[in-house]
Amino acid sequence: MTTNILEMRSITKTFPGVKALQDVSLAVKRGHIHAICGENGAGKSTLMKVLSGVYPHGTYEGEIVFENEPVAFKSINDSEASGVVIIHQELALSPFLSIAENIFLGNEQQNNGWIDWNKTNMEAAKLLARVGLKDNPITKIRDIGVGKQQLVEIAKALSKEVKLLILDEPTAALNDEDSAHLLDLMKHLKGQGVTSIMISHKLNEIKAIADEVTIIRDGKLIETLDMHTDDISEERIIKGMVGRDLGSRYPDHTPNIGEELLRVEDWNVYHPLDHQRRVVKDANITVRAGEIVGIAGLMGAGRTELAMSVFGHSYGHNISGTVYKNGVKINTSTVANAIDHGLAYATEDRKRYGLNLIEDIKRNISTVGMHKIAKRGWVDSNQEIVVAEGYRKSMNIKAPTVEALAGKLSGGNQQKVVLSKWMFSDPDVLILDEPTRGIDVGAKYEIYGIINRLADAGKGVIVISSELPELIGICDRIYTIFEGRITADVARGQTTAEFLMQNMTQERDKDKR
Amino acid sequence: MSVFRSSLNYLAGQLRQIGLFIALIAIVIFFQVATNGITLKPINVTNLIVQNSYILILAVGMVMVIIAGHIDLSVGSVVAFVGAMSGVMITQWNVPWWLAIILCLGVGALVGMWQGFWIAYFGIPAFIVTLAGMLTFRGLTQIALQNKQISPFPDEFRALGSGFLPDLGGGTSAVEPLTLGIGIIATLFLVLKGIRQRRARAKYDVEDEPFAWFLTKLVFTAAMILGITYLLASYRGTPIVLIVLGVLIVVYASVMSNSVFGRHIYAIGGNLNAAALSGIKTKRVTFMLFVNMGVISALAGLVFTAQLNLANPKAGDGFELDAIAAVFIGGAAVTGGIGTVTGAIIGGFIIGLLNNGMSILGVGTEYQQLIKGLVLLGAVAFDVYNKRRSGGR
Numbered sequence: 001m002t003t004n005i006l007e008m009r010s011i012t013k014t015f016p017g018v019k020a021l022q023d024v025s026l027a028v029k030r031g032h033i034h035a036i037c038g039e040n041g042a043g044k045s046t047l048m049k050v051l052s053g054v055y056p057h058g059t060y061e062g063e064i065v066f067e068n069e070p071v072a073f074k075s076i077n078d079s080e081a082s083g084v085v086i087i088h089q090e091l092a093l094s095p096f097l098s099i100a101e102n103i104f105l106g107n108e109q110q111n112n113g114w115i116d117w118n119k120t121n122m123e124a125a126k127l128l129a130r131v132g133l134k135d136n137p138i139t140k141i142r143d144i145g146v147g148k149q150q151l152v153e154i155a156k157a158l159s160k161e162v163k164l165l166i167l168d169e170p171t172a173a174l175n176d177e178d179s180a181h182l183l184d185l186m187k188h189l190k191g192q193g194v195t196s197i198m199i200s201h202k203l204n205e206i207k208a209i210a211d212e213v214t215i216i217r218d219g220k221l222i223e224t225l226d227m228h229t230d231d232i233s234e235e236r237i238i239k240g241m242v243g244r245d246l247g248s249r250y251p252d253h254t255p256n257i258g259e260e261l262l263r264v265e266d267w268n269v270y271h272p273l274d275h276q277r278r279v280v281k282d283a284n285i286t287v288r289a290g291e292i293v294g295i296a297g298l299m300g301a302g303r304t305e306l307a308m309s310v311f312g313h314s315y316g317h318n319i320s321g322t323v324y325k326n327g328v329k330i331n332t333s334t335v336a337n338a339i340d341h342g343l344a345y346a347t348e349d350r351k352r353y354g355l356n357l358i359e360d361i362k363r364n365i366s367t368v369g370m371h372k373i374a375k376r377g378w379v380d381s382n383q384e385i386v387v388a389e390g391y392r393k394s395m396n397i398k399a400p401t402v403e404a405l406a407g408k409l410s411g412g413n414q415q416k417v418v419l420s421k422w423m424f425s426d427p428d429v430l431i432l433d434e435p436t437r438g439i440d441v442g443a444k445y446e447i448y449g450i451i452n453r454l455a456d457a458g459k460g461v462i463v464i465s466s467e468l469p470e471l472i473g474i475c476d477r478i479y480t481i482f483e484g485r486i487t488a489d490v491a492r493g494q495t496t497a498e499f500l501m502q503n504m505t506q507e508r509d510k511d512k513r
Numbered sequence: 514m515s516v517f518r519s520s521l522n523y524l525a526g527q528l529r530q531i532g533l534f535i536a537l538i539a540i541v542i543f544f545q546v547a548t549n550g551i552t553l554k555p556i557n558v559t560n561l562i563v564q565n566s567y568i569l570i571l572a573v574g575m576v577m578v579i580i581a582g583h584i585d586l587s588v589g590s591v592v593a594f595v596g597a598m599s600g601v602m603i604t605q606w607n608v609p610w611w612l613a614i615i616l617c618l619g620v621g622a623l624v625g626m627w628q629g630f631w632i633a634y635f636g637i638p639a640f641i642v643t644l645a646g647m648l649t650f651r652g653l654t655q656i657a658l659q660n661k662q663i664s665p666f667p668d669e670f671r672a673l674g675s676g677f678l679p680d681l682g683g684g685t686s687a688v689e690p691l692t693l694g695i696g697i698i699a700t701l702f703l704v705l706k707g708i709r710q711r712r713a714r715a716k717y718d719v720e721d722e723p724f725a726w727f728l729t730k731l732v733f734t735a736a737m738i739l740g741i742t743y744l745l746a747s748y749r750g751t752p753i754v755l756i757v758l759g760v761l762i763v764v765y766a767s768v769m770s771n772s773v774f775g776r777h778i779y780a781i782g783g784n785l786n787a788a789a790l791s792g793i794k795t796k797r798v799t800f801m802l803f804v805n806m807g808v809i810s811a812l813a814g815l816v817f818t819a820q821l822n823l824a825n826p827k828a829g830d831g832f833e834l835d836a837i838a839a840v841f842i843g844g845a846a847v848t849g850g851i852g853t854v855t856g857a858i859i860g861g862f863i864i865g866l867l868n869n870g871m872s873i874l875g876v877g878t879e880y881q882q883l884i885k886g887l888v889l890l891g892a893v894a895f896d897v898y899n900k901r902r903s904g905g906r
Contacts, residue, residue, distance in 0.1 A: 314790060339792040353790050356783035358850045367780055367791045370773055377773050385717040401719045421791070 004065075005030040005195050006051075006164060011062035013046055013055060020046045021060070024221045026214055028164070033186060033196045035210035037203075037241055039466055043219040044199045048166050052086040053079040067163070083163030087153045089172055093141045100124035100137035103156045127155040130192075131185055146274065147178025154185065158194075165189070166197045171205060172300040175277065183209050201298040203234040203505045215240035234505070235498060242468050242497035249445065250473030253452040257476065258289035260327070261460040262343075262429045267321035269302075269309040269484075275317055279305045281484040283321075287429060287460035292451060294475035295464045296500050302484035303464045304348055307431045311345035312338040325428070339368060342428035346418050348437060348464070350411070354418045357407030361399060362388030364406050364417050368425040391420035396446060412443025419450060429460040436470060448474050466504075468497040480504050523723055528899055529844050533859050534733075536892075540863060544870030551873050552866075555748035558741060563675065563820065565865035566754040567592065567813040569858055571836035572843070573765050574809030576857035579840050580769075581802055582782040582849025583632065583639035587646030588810045588836060591624050592829030593654040595814030600663030600824030603670065610670040618811050624650065625807020626800070633799035647833070655826045663824040674820030678751040688746040695751055696742025699759070700735050707731050754816055761812075766854040778802060782849030838885065839864050842892040863888070 006028040013021040021043045028034045036044050049055050051064065053073030064071050066082060073079040076086070093102050100121045109119040124137035131151045135144060141152065150170060157165055167186075171179040186196055187209055200206055206213055207227070215222040215237065222240045225232050269280035280302045287293045297303035308315035310323060312335030323332050325341050332338040338345075347353035355364055365388045366373060373383040388402035395416040399409060406417055415435060422430060432451070436444040451474060454461050465471050471478050478495060480488040480503035488503040524531065544552040551557055571588050578585050599617045602608040608616065624646070631642045665671075681691040711727060714720040745751060769775040777798045780788040789795050813832070818824050843860030845852030864885065871881045 311790075312792075335790060336792045336794060345790065347790060352784075353786045356780055356787055356850065358783050358846075359779060363776065363779070366776075367788070367793070370776060374773050379771050379773060379776060381771055382713050382717065385714075385719055389717060389719075401721065403719050403721070425792075 003030055003068075004028060005067060007065040008047070008051060009063050009065070011047065011050055011060055011064075013043075013050055013060040019219055021050070021219045023062075024216065024219070025062075026221070027224075028195060028197060029211070031190060031193055031195055032211040033190055033198060033209050035206040035213040036197060036199045036216065037201070037206065037213055037237055038216040039241060039468070042216045042241075044216055045168060046219075047216065048086060048168060048197070048199065051079070052076055052084055052166065054086075080160055083161060084166070085157040085160055085162045085164070086166040087150075087157060087168065087170065089168045091146075091149050091153055093149055093152060095142035096140060098138045098140055099128070099133075099135060099144070099152050099155075102141055102152060103127060103137075103159050105156070107159065123159070124155070127158050128152075130158055131155045132181065132188075145178070147174045147181065150174065150178070150182060151185070154189075158189075162194060164195045164197065166199075168199045169201065169300070170198065171200070171202060179205070201505060203237055206237070207232070207234060213237060217241060234502070238498050238501040238505070242501055249469070251445065251449050251452060253292075253455070253474070255292070255455065255476045256290045258458065260286055260288050261325065262287050263324040263327075264306075264310055265322045265324070267306065267310065268319070269305055269316035270318045272315065272317045279316065279484050280309065283481070283484075283486050285462075285479055285486065287462055289428075289458045289460055290455050291477065292455050292461045292463060292475045294471035294478035295462060295481055296466070296468060296471050296478055296504055297464070297481035298466050298504055301481045301504065303481050304433055305484070306481070307345055307433055307462070307464060310338075311335065311343055311431060314345075339425060339427070342426075343431070344368075344422035344425060344427035344429070345431045346415075346422055346433060346435065348434035350414050350418055355406045355414060358405065360403045360405055361392065361397065361409075361417055362402040365391055365402075365420045365424055368421055372424070372426075387424060388420075391416075391424070395420050395450065410443075411437075412439040412446070415439055415443070415447060416450075419447070423454070427459065429462070430454060431462045431464070433464045434466070435463060436465070436467070444470075468500050471500070472497060482506065523721060524726065529896060530856075532895065533842075533844060533856065533863075537859055537863055537866075540866050540870070544866060544873070548870060548873045552870055553744065555744045557869070557873075558744040559748050559752060561862075561865055561869050562745075562755055562758075563752050564869070565861060566674075566752075566758055567817045567820075568832060568835045568839060568865065569758055569861040570761060570809060570813040570816065571832060572839040572857040572861040573761055573854055574806040575833075575836040576840045576843065576845055576852050576854055577765070577769065577775075577778055577802060578639070578806050579837070579845045580782045580849060580852045581778045581799065582785070583799070583802070584837065585628075585639065585643045585803070585806050585810075586833050587624075587628065587643040587650055588806070588813070589829040589832035589834075590647045590650035590654065591621065591807065591810035592814040592817055592832055593826065594624070594650040594657070595620055595811040596818035596824045596828050597654045597657040597663070597826070599670075599815060599818055600666070601657055603666060604663055610667050613670070614673070614815060617815055618808050621807040621809070621811025621814070622804050623807070624810070625804035628807070629800040629803030632803060633796040639803075654828075658824060658826050660826055662826070665822050666819065671819050671822055672753055673757070674754060674816045674818070675822075676753045677749045678753060678756070680750050688743065689750040690746075692742060692746040692751045696739060696746070700738045700742075703738065704731060704735055707734075754820075757812070757816070761809075762854060762858055769854055774798065774801070779850060782851075784850070835864055836861075838889045842889060844896065846896070847893070860892075 004027045008026040011021050011024045024047060038044050050060050053075050056074045057072035066084065071082060094105065103124050104120055109116045109123060121137045128135065128137060131154050133148055133151045135148065141149060170182055174182065183205060190196065198210065210227050212224055212226055214224040263286045265284055267280055267283040268278060271277040271279050283306055295303050305315050309319050310332060313319055313333050314335060323330050330341045332341060332343065351357060362384050366384050370379060373380050373387060385402060391397065392399065392402050397413050397416045399413065406414060409417065436447050439447065451461055451463065463471065463475060472492065472495065475492055477491050478500065479486050480500055482504055541552065575585060575588065595617050598620050599613050602613040602616060603610060628642050628646050631637045632639045678691055680689050682689050711720060777793050780793055781795050781798055785795060817828060839861035840852065840857045842863055843852065843856030845856065867885055867888065868881065871884065
């Protein structure tokens with residue numbers, strides 16, 4: 001009988017307006033690999049941030065017992081001192097420092113303030129051997145690939161005498177070979193007594209190495225499954241991840257679908273920094289007038305990369321493929337071109353890419369369609385107010401006036417400003433990337449209503465989302481995308497969340513590349 | 514919420530703007546008292562405007578650059594370079610003065626294209642490009658002048674810097690009538706514009722400025738303009754450079770608030786990524802911004818050279834710092850996206866007043882620098898504190 005190294009009891013974490021975690025308990029056995037699964041936004045990362053002290057003790061309810069002692073981590077330093085180390089999806093390495101310097105960053109091998117380089121490099125070499133990395137410790141981080149960088153992160157964790165290693169989607173950015181190596185390493189570390197928690201979307205990986213899997217959905221614990229005794233299938237996990245009632249959270253809509261508006265053919269995109277890595281592979285998608293098309297994919301599957309590369313080559317390197325609008329080949333190689341051809345793209349990251357937060361609502365709305373209220377380069381400010389006021393009413397943007405700053409609005413209202421901005425540019429095809437992320441349930445319903453209205457007006461709408469019930473609830477047709485490849489194309493009514501999740505987490509036929 | 518409470522809330526939101534005005538008035542009063550009334554003597558007010566004109570001109574261009582999230586360190590050297598070119602053209606190439614002015618503005622545009630190319634299309638940070646420009650254009654100035662000064666300039670050219678509009682009173686009246694007329698027209702223009710704007714905003718139901726505050730602002734602005742008009746009219750009338758400056762302010766204030774170009778500058782400074790994804794041609798806007806800055810620097814160079822009646826290899830040294838300080842005192846944000854032309858002009862006047870007042874008081878340049886530095890730091894610290902308190906970014 002193995003004992004628990006970690007017990008998190010009844011953790012509840014509230015953000016203004018949202019319960020991110022509700023009464024979640026988690027027990028991790030010593031020396032096991034424990035996987036945590038759930039949709040994007042289910043609360044996995046929040047739970048790990050509570051555990052590692054990113055959200056300090058006192059900002060959440062519930063208790064954490066580590067090594068049979070109640071702990072109250074106030075910061076990452078506290079948790080690391082106890083042997084809990086988290087490796088985030090975005091690696092925290094300094095590209096211009098060497099591997100050895102990165103491993104001992106903040107924990108320098110020193111003599112009274114002077115770095116002991118011999119010790120630094122020798123200890124680093126030992127750690128690198130443990131993770132199976134043969135590179136010289138004085139190599140700079142930017143000169144090694146992402147896969148090796150991930151291993152350096154693990155070596156860094158080992159240098160802190162880690163007892164519990166937390167990996168947040170460790171293979172999301174890795175190719176197949178590097179992923180396989182990483183999984184082997186995790187098993188190897190397990191043999192050395194290191195306990196791991198792994199957050200992952202990739203069910204084949206979970207099945208390959210995890211001892212237990214805990215499923216979280218909507219901030220609540222669904223179940224913890226023992227991978228050995230219960231002989232758990234991938235379908236079983238998927239059911240836990242998506243299984244909830246679809247109810248009437250989606251407005252009724254009768255589609256009126258017309259001619260094909262947009263077609264993307266043989267679309268290929270390479271990673272902007274890693275030119276070898278293909279992030280979109282031979283993708284083909286179409287959308288017709290009045291049609292709402294979903295793209296279901298998990299984070300990092302290539303869905304945003306697909307959309308942004310089509311929209312003015314805003315992402316990626318060495319983009320190839322053809323875009324047709326109403327059957328005619330068009331050039332979308334700059335954002336201005338794409339907009340001129342009637343495309344719109346509302347980003348998944350409103351704050352970074354969607355809004356000017358220090359500017360007011362009306363000026364945000366007029367950004368794209370400014371030519372419509374300008375004569376010879378001069379903007380009619382009164383007309384601008386009229387336009388913005390119109391959207392404030394029709395989109396139900398909750399703000400005292402259209403001169404309220406975008407940064408002061410709630411997520412739902414910010415999203416409505418973004419949508420207003422694109423609607424004012426009068427596009428034919430709208431690509432909405434995670435349109436309801438970080439928005440409360442009431443506002444979501446309104447956004448769905450807006451999407452239906454757009455379709456009724458004869459526009460083609462593409463909705464990118466990882467929330468399957470949402471896609472099933474509002475889309476007429478859904479594509480799934482996994483590792484950059486479109487894996488399925490199904491009509492509404494002929495699919496289930498389980499079927500979609502299957503195609504989002506594995507390739508149907510294993511023809512790689 | 515009572516009317517009083519909401520008014521108070523509105524004023525709290527405008528703390529920065531109000532603070533700027535109060536600081537300006539406080540500084541005027543302080544020096545007026547400290548210098549025993551010299552500060553507001555007609556001749557000193559005229560000097561204050563004429564001798565600060567080139568910094569104010571530069572501040573207009575600089576605030577646009579800073580709103581876009583860039584900086585321009587080269588303007589002082591460009592002032593010198595354009596001054597040198599005007600001297601070479603007029604005295605060595607015998608180019609007529611008016612053609613020399615046009616050609617020099619063209620030189621400014623070329624300088625702007627050069628720097629704009631590296632910044633916008635090559636992607637080198639403006640700090641580096643304009644630091645390089647600061648050195649290269651200083652070098653070119655010395656080459657053009659062969660390290661000598663050029664003087665004198667024709668009277669018509671000098672009028673741009675130190676001339677006055679003709680005295681319609683024939684030099685006999687106590688207050689000059691043309692200046693008085695211009696001042697009254699300008700005041701009426703501003704008052705009417707303010708009222709029209711308020712009416713329009715009230716019509717669209719976005720007006721949140723309390724009426725009392727609107728009236729206070731209007732009366733204050735009118736009184737200030739009429740006061741300055743009276744003082745100028747009691748000396749030699751309207752400096753030509755004030756007309757140049759006035760046109761520049763009116764044009765660029767509306768460019769920044771109402772032109773597509775101006776809106777794009779705010780959008781780029783506020784969130785570059787969002788602007789690019791909204792189809793704004795960010796590189797082109799940045800390029801044009803530096804071309805514009807080059808032309809404005811050239812104008813400042815012409816005014817400065819005309820005023821001194823001298824093209825000097827050392828001209829314009831440190832102007833960039835005064836212009837940048839004016840912009841930040843005027844409320845622009847270091848991170849871009851925030852700032853106004855009028856704010857920068859007020860900031861420029863604050864710097865000018867400090868220079869002028871301390872010179873009259875006989876404060877040494879070492880203390881002048883010290884005090885100007887502390888004022889700049891204090892103004893920006895006030896900004897940062899304000900933002901933090903209001904829970905902004």
